[in-house]
Amino acid sequence: MERKRIAIIGVGLIGGSLAIRLHEKKISSRLIGVDASKEHETKAIELELVDEVLPLEEAIAQSEVVILAFPVDKMVGLLPSILDKVENQIVIDLGSTKSQLTEAVANHPKRGRYVATHPMWGTEYSGPAAAVRNAYENKAVIICDEGDSDLDALEWTKAMYKKIGMHLLSMEAKAHDLHAAYVSHISHITSFALANTVLEKEKEDNAIFEMASAGFESTVRLAKSNPAMWVPIFLQNKENVLDVLNEHIEQLKKFRDKIEQSNEPELRGLIEHANNIKRILK
Amino acid sequence: MERKRIAIIGVGLIGGSLAIRLHEKKISSRLIGVDASKEHETKAIELELVDEVLPLEEAIAQSEVVILAFPVDKMVGLLPSILDKVENQIVIDLGSTKSQLTEAVANHPKRGRYVATHPMWGTEYSGPAAAVRNAYENKAVIICDEGDSDLDALEWTKAMYKKIGMHLLSMEAKAHDLHAAYVSHISHITSFALANTVLEKEKEDNAIFEMASAGFESTVRLAKSNPAMWVPIFLQNKENVLDVLNEHIEQLKKFRDKIEQSNEPELRGLIEHANNIKRILK
Numbered sequence: 001m002e003r004k005r006i007a008i009i010g011v012g013l014i015g016g017s018l019a020i021r022l023h024e025k026k027i028s029s030r031l032i033g034v035d036a037s038k039e040h041e042t043k044a045i046e047l048e049l050v051d052e053v054l055p056l057e058e059a060i061a062q063s064e065v066v067i068l069a070f071p072v073d074k075m076v077g078l079l080p081s082i083l084d085k086v087e088n089q090i091v092i093d094l095g096s097t098k099s100q101l102t103e104a105v106a107n108h109p110k111r112g113r114y115v116a117t118h119p120m121w122g123t124e125y126s127g128p129a130a131a132v133r134n135a136y137e138n139k140a141v142i143i144c145d146e147g148d149s150d151l152d153a154l155e156w157t158k159a160m161y162k163k164i165g166m167h168l169l170s171m172e173a174k175a176h177d178l179h180a181a182y183v184s185h186i187s188h189i190t191s192f193a194l195a196n197t198v199l200e201k202e203k204e205d206n207a208i209f210e211m212a213s214a215g216f217e218s219t220v221r222l223a224k225s226n227p228a229m230w231v232p233i234f235l236q237n238k239e240n241v242l243d244v245l246n247e248h249i250e251q252l253k254k255f256r257d258k259i260e261q262s263n264e265p266e267l268r269g270l271i272e273h274a275n276n277i278k279r280i281l282k
Numbered sequence: 283m284e285r286k287r288i289a290i291i292g293v294g295l296i297g298g299s300l301a302i303r304l305h306e307k308k309i310s311s312r313l314i315g316v317d318a319s320k321e322h323e324t325k326a327i328e329l330e331l332v333d334e335v336l337p338l339e340e341a342i343a344q345s346e347v348v349i350l351a352f353p354v355d356k357m358v359g360l361l362p363s364i365l366d367k368v369e370n371q372i373v374i375d376l377g378s379t380k381s382q383l384t385e386a387v388a389n390h391p392k393r394g395r396y397v398a399t400h401p402m403w404g405t406e407y408s409g410p411a412a413a414v415r416n417a418y419e420n421k422a423v424i425i426c427d428e429g430d431s432d433l434d435a436l437e438w439t440k441a442m443y444k445k446i447g448m449h450l451l452s453m454e455a456k457a458h459d460l461h462a463a464y465v466s467h468i469s470h471i472t473s474f475a476l477a478n479t480v481l482e483k484e485k486e487d488n489a490i491f492e493m494a495s496a497g498f499e500s501t502v503r504l505a506k507s508n509p510a511m512w513v514p515i516f517l518q519n520k521e522n523v524l525d526v527l528n529e530h531i532e533q534l535k536k537f538r539d540k541i542e543q544s545n546e547p548e549l550r551g552l553i554e555h556a557n558n559i560k561r562i563l564k
Contacts, residue, residue, distance in 0.1 A: 120495040140493050169492055182480050183493045187501040190472050192556035193533040198464050199558055200529060210451055211422050211465045213402040217563055218500045219469040224560050227553035234541050234549065245538050247482060249531060251475040256527050259516050267516065271509035274474035276481055278506050281499055 001159050003029035007063035009056065009082075011035045011044035013123060014094055015069030016131025019049045021164045024133070032059045035128075036070070043128040060085045065156070068093040073232035076104050083110040090153040092117055092160075096180060096229075097236040098144045098173035112150035115157040116173060118142045118180065119166060126226035137165040142180075144173040181240035186248060188222050188230055189241070195223035283441050285311035289345035291338065291364075293317045293326035295405060296376055297351030298413025301331045303446045306415070314341045317410075318352070325410040342367045347438070350375040355514035358386050365392040372435040374399055374442075378462060378511075379518040380426045380455035394432035397439040398455060400424045400462065401448060408508035419447040424462075426455040463522035468530060470504050470512055471523070477505035 006022060008015045011033040022028040033050030035041045041053040060066055060082065068075055068082070072095040082091060083105055091114045095101060102116050119141040123130065141161045146154055158168055171179070198220070234241050258267040288304060290297045293315040304310040315332030317323045323335045342348055342364065350357055350364070354377040364373060365387060373396045377383060384398050401423040405412065423443045428436055440450055453461070480502070516523050540549040 120493055122495070122497065124497075139495065142493065179493055182483055183498045184495055186476065186479065187498045189534070189537050190476055191501060192553055193530060193537055194468065194472055195556040195559035196533045196536075196552065197468065197526060197530040199555065200533075201464055201526075211402055211424065211461055212562060213404070213421065213466055215404065215406075215469045215504050216465045218503060219473060220559055221500060221563060222497050223556040224563070225553075225557075227550045227557070230553060231546055231550050234537075235544055235546065238541055238544065242538060242541060244479060244483075245534065245541070248475060248479040249534050249538070251478045251482075252471070252527065252531050252534070254478075255471050255475055255516075256524060256531070259520055259524060259527070262517055262520065264513055264517065268509045268513050270478065271474055271507075271512060273481065274477040274505040275507075275509070277477035277502055280494060281503060281506070 001027065001156070001163065003027065004064040004156075005030045005032070005062060006065045006067060007032040007034060007054075007059040008050060008067045008069060009034045009059070009078075010068065010070030011040055011049055011128050011131075012069065013126050013128075013130040015067065016044060016047070016049045016128045017121075017133075017135035018067065018069065018094070018119075018164075019044075020131060020133055021136060022160075025163050027160055027163055032063060034059045036074075040128050047128055047131070049128055049131055056082075057085060060089065064089055066091045068095070071229050071232050072097050072101065072236055076100050076236075079114070080105055080108055083108050083114060086110050086113050089113060090115065090156055092157050094119055096184065096233045098142075098176045100236045102145055102148070102173040106148075111148055113153055115149045115153050116144040117157065117161070118144070118176060119161070120184070124222050124224040126229065136161075139166055140169050141166040142169045142171050142176050144171055144176050146170055177237050178240050181237055181244045185233060185237060185241050186244045188225055189234070189245060190248065191220055191222035191225075192230075195220050283309065283438070283445065285309065286346040287312045287314070287344060288347045288349060289314040289316060289336075289341040290332060290349045290351060291316045291341070291360075292350065292352030293322055293331055293410050293413075294351065295408050295410075295412040297349065298326060298329070298331045298410045299403075299415075299417035300349065300351065300376070300401075300446075301326075302413060302415055303418060304442075307445050309442055309445055314345060316341045318356075322410050329410055329413070331410055331413055338364075339367060342371065345371060347372045347374065349373075350377070353511050353514050354379050354383065354518055358382050358518075361396070362387055362390055365390050365396060368392050368395050371395060372397065372438055374439050376401055378466065378515045380424075380458045382518050384427055384430070384455040388430075393430055395435055397431045397435050398426040399439065399443070400426070400458060401443070402466070406504050406506040408511065418443075421448055422451050423448040424451045424453050424458050426453055426458050428452055459519050460522050463519055463526045467515060467519060467523050468526045470507055471516070471527060472530065473502055473504035473507075477502050
């Protein structure tokens with residue numbers, strides 16, 4: 001594919017890691033960074049994630065592709081005004097929720113220039129220093145409401161994701177938000193809550209932390225994740241998140257009840273049922 | 283340390299992985315396997331985890347060290363009768379709960395020959411084929427109620443664990459069970475319950491599994507764990523597990539309430555508090 005001038009708005013973990021990939025895969029001819037934080041901008045230059053840093057308006061004007069990688073609450077506010085400034089650029093967002101965002105620009109005259117996407121990749125760290133090589137590889141990317149994007153914008157976006165090694169899934173924004181609640185948002189909530197559960201007790205005793213095992217680490221690591229990213233996700237996807245969270249609390253109560261009753265066969269039944277996750281996770 | 287003839291009772295994930303390590307580190311002169319499952323015994327020989335397989339009584343008679351690595355409910359039943367058969371052998375258990383087991387042999391005339399331990403290592407897989415190299419390395423091992431073991435048995439056990447690369451922690455059985463509920467048992471319950479939460483919805487739609495991300499995988503992988511191992515752990519450690527599980531449900535309800543109220547500052551507060559887990563997890 002022909003190299004393009006690409007602006008990345010938000011050069012943290014998500015945008016920074018994509019920048020590395022766009023450069024490596026020779027997708028970008030020039031990478032322009034924009035960030036609400038001066039410190040992040042300086043760091044992004046220092047780490048050579050982007051070639052230069054520009055104010056938002058100028059970055060849009062000088063680019064052929066504009067990629068949005070910042071918290072989803074800011075996105076809903078900024079996307080319409082970014083589309084206002086667009087001539088023929090392709091605008092792609094990488095946010096974790098899709099319904100509010102697509103609704104916010106549903107009637108925008110430049111809606112066709114915009115492609116709503118969610119690459120299913122991230123780590124529990126944040127900021128430009130958290131950006132890593134080989135991000136996104138072999139992961140899924142969801143493209144939402146494809147019919148609302150201009151064909152050229154859609155095709156370029158798909159080609160870009162394929163070139164960085166992702167496999168494409170197509171979904172409506174509403175379906176995306178429902179499924180994302182199950183495969184991503186709930187994992188973060190359980191991890192945050194588990195950390196708080198353990199930290200409650202840590203006041204009493206430090207010994208537990210010397211014992212922390214790989215299993216513990218794996219269920220709790222997401223609890224390091226950035227509130228600036230996750231608070232808006234939970235609130236924008238409130239209905240789905242509450243739905244799955246209530247279900248999860250019910251499932252935990254089943255475990256509690258069976259343990260309380262020392263009901264061995266039914267406790268075993270719950271665990272055997274959970275083992276079916278082997279079908280999905282290799 | 284002088285090589286010893288070691289019997290491993292239970293040649294699954296835990297016992298099999300230890301067998302590999304004992305051989306590698308030249309701690310064993312001979313490894314004898316015993317398992318309730320004929321299939322496991324055959325597999326253990328085939329995979330060269332042990333040198334030979336013998337009936338329990340004979341294995342004990344021919345060994346200097348007897349290591350117990352099978353589900354904790356069976357352990358409570360078998361440990362007293364194993365101690366009945368012991369002359370001067372060292373008996374070490376690797377179980378995940380300690381109170382019931384130490385109580386079961388508190389007044390046994392051979393109590394001194396027994397060392398209660400819990401190496402904090404495992405994976406979500408089970409059986410001899412799940413045994414891996416380099417298990418246990420750089421993990422903690424808890425030695426419980428040290429004063430109740432004969433000095434020679436205790437010293438040999440500590441030397442063995444050090445030689446396979448573990449760092450030692452000393453704890454009373456009751457304290458161990460409390461802490462294990464927090465750093466291990468609860469992680470498994472949340473993971474099982476999370477799997478069941480998602481599997482509830484899978485009936486409606488398969489798409490969510492194509493989306494499964496690394497974060498999801500990391501919080502759910504423990505849900506593959508073996509019920510034969512985990513049911514007895516939860517029931518033996520019932521009081522502590524219920525205590526932490528109730529706390530965890532309360533913590534999840536806090537998230538639910540703040541999301542329901544769209545209470546951004548307090549939701550942020552909960553997440554920032556959870557971020558303190560960074561102090562403990564690198």
